[in-house]
Amino acid sequence: MNNKSWVGGANSPDTEFPIQNLPYGVFSQAGAEARCGVAIGDFVADLAVLERAGLIEISGFAAPVLNPFMARGSVAWAAMRARLTALFAEGGDAALRDDSELRAAVLISRAEVQMHMPFAVAGYTDFYAGRHHAENVGTMFRGAENALPPNWLSIPIGYNGRASTVVVSGTPIRRPLGQIKPPEAELPMFSPTKRLDIELEFGAVLGQGSEMGVPLTVAEADELIFGYVLLNDWSARDIQAWEYQPLGPFQAKVFASSISPWVVTKAALEPFRVSAPKRARPLLPYLREPGPMLYDIQLEVRMRAAGQGHDTVISRTNTRELYYSAAQQLTHHAIGGCKMSVGDLLGSGTISGPEKASRGSLLELTWGGKEPLMLDGGVERRFIEDGDTLTLSGFAQGEGYRIGFGECVGTILPAPALRPEWAE
Ligand code: CA
Secondary structure, three states, X not given: OOOOEOXXXXXXXXXXXXXXXXXXXXXXXXOOOOEEEEEEOOEEEEHHHHHHOOOOOOOOOOXXXXXXXXXXXXXXXXXXXXXXXXXXXXXXXXXXXXXXXXHHHHEEEHHHOEEEOOOOOOOEEEEOOEHHHHHHHHHHHHOHHHOOOOOOOOOOOEEEEOHHHEEXXXXXXXXXXXXXXXXXXXXXXXXXXXXXXXXXXXXXXXXXXXXXXXXXXXXXXXXXXXXXXXXXXXXXXXXXXXXXXXXXXXXXXXXXXXXXXXXXXXXXXXXXXXXXXXXXXXXXXXXXXXOOOEEOOEEEEEEEOOOOOOOEXXXXXXXXXXXXXXXXXXXXXXXXXXXXXXXXXEEOOOOOOOOHHHOOOHHHXXXXXXXXXXXXXXEEEOOOOOOOEEEEEEEEEOOOOEEEOOOEEEEEEOOOOOOHHHOO
């Protein structure tokens, strides 16, 4: 099959959505119901229209979530990918290409659509699988001698986050209120967070579930993954520092996590698999990877201060900096008998590289606020202020094409007003 497409914009070397990508999302136009689509070139292909026209055999795309399609499993995923490739390829099936009326109904300019949450999040688990991040944060919170907890090199550590507050890119993020305890204070105070931060993460989306009480191998876990999104796990560092021991983050992370709007399939990322870094300590056999389980995906974080007209790149890193893959995280998640569900989202944990400019959070980039960032135009930032906008982006670079995710954007709104009855 030809790797070129007749769809406008799909053959541009810097498009995020060439025919090799075909990521799934949920979109709407003004006045119309949300439904499933695939990004290609400058367009969204409306899968509900393709389904009604009888050009695809798999059904369920009129739904406002991808869960019904994901639940059909890997045979359906592969069949759908093959069919879409045939419909969009130069020299492929002419049924759509040569029908101008249908083409106009199916292909909608991406500039005209609003994106929605692509799937109903069944559960959200956040891991801590980036070693540079764990060492940086551990050094700041507990000192260099205790930077990595004793279990870190053996276990992909995680905690159960909140599925209810996972939102799609573009959703404004409200600064949270909570308990904070400045280092010099004896007791905590109630306040809007003063240390609002991002976490640059890679999110795995499960398209299949597992049975309660039934463990998974790493290879089996990988089979359950439908695709990946970029994930910004917004964090309130002052709330986190006070609350996180012994059970991990609670209020510091529950207020919002943003995801990019397109779920990039595991199939599209297959050519970009890379091996995990050298193991500092042998893993127990149940966690050993049967082959390359990480991906080579270049990541970027941009920041725009309130009132500024343009972004400044504040970090560049790569998903290959992770120590544990999503399949390993999932294996560990299920090994004790936890049931996994269609629509579960697994966050990788912050992806930082070894260099300062490759750190995936402001906490690390400014070393706890001690070394402020200078944005273009001379604006200084330690943490995020109201009105600031943060954008994550990323792509895997192939030969002459790239597999992108679409941006993951969020702008910060002021905290809720403090109520008189909360005054001390
Ligand atoms: Ca996180």
